[in-house]
Every structure is written in structure tokens, then in C-alpha cells.
Amino acid sequence: MIIGRVIGTIVSNAKEPKYEGYKLLVVKEMNVYGEYEKNFYIAADLIGSGIDEVVMLVTGAAARGSVETNEKGIDAVITAKIEKVFIDGKEIIF
Numbered sequence: 856m857i858i859g860r861v862i863g864t865i866v867s868n869a870k871e872p873k874y875e876g877y878k879l880l881v882v883k884e885m886n887v888y889g890e891y892e893k894n895f896y897i898a899a900d901l902i903g904s905g906i907d908e909v910v911m912l913v914t915g916a917a918a919r920g921s922v923e924t925n926e927k928g929i930d931a932v933i934t935a936k937i938e939k940v941f942i943d944g945k946e947i948i949f
Contacts, residue, residue, distance in 0.1 A: 857886060857896070857912050859884045860949070861904050865897060873927050880904060880933065882912055887942055889949040898931035909949045911935040 863881035869872050877899040884892040889909075901923060910933045912918075918932040940947040 856917075856934075857882075857884055857914065858887065858940075859896065859910055859912060861906050861908050861910060861933075862895070864906070865941075867943045871891070871928065874929070877929070882910060882931070882933065885909070887940060887947065889940075889947055896931040898933045899929045902933060904936060909937040911937055912935050937944075947948075 859882035861880050862883045863878035865881065867879070879910065880898055880900050881896050881926070882896045882939050884894040886892055894913065896912060899918075901921065904910050912933045914931045918929050919927065937949070942949070
């Protein structure tokens, strides 16, 4: 599982039919302290995420494990919005 911030939206006029109906977002990876890492992902949004929200995403086989994404070839899926993170009893502010 990966923590990241939604930094953009993908708009596509033509795409593979099995991707129809998915909102695709650009997610920049973060570490648990809220600092950006160098990776970013294009992720299918299953929960209604928006720009600047901190989210959890899964990749690879885990991304294809839900009923909605099974056999769709999707490699990254947003699975949760992160409200708070606590490390050693202290809240990390994103």
C-alpha cells in the first residue's frame, strides 16, 4: 500500500473500452511523514477522491483484486482517503 497526494486528473478522449467509467487521477507518492517521494502513479479512483487529498493506493495484483477492477488491466487503484496518520503516538500533519 502506498500513501500519496492527488495532484492531477487525466482527461482522455479515446481509451480502451474496459477503462470506460473510471476517473483517472495522478497521485504523487509520499512517505509517512508527508514528504514527497519521486514516484507518481496514474490511479483509477474507486472512492470519489479529489485534488489535494491524501489517499492510499494499491498497485499490481492488489489493484486488480476488487470486483470492479478484476481482469481490467488496471495497475493502480485509490482505495481510501487518509484522514490522519499517527507515528509513535504523534499525529503527522499532511
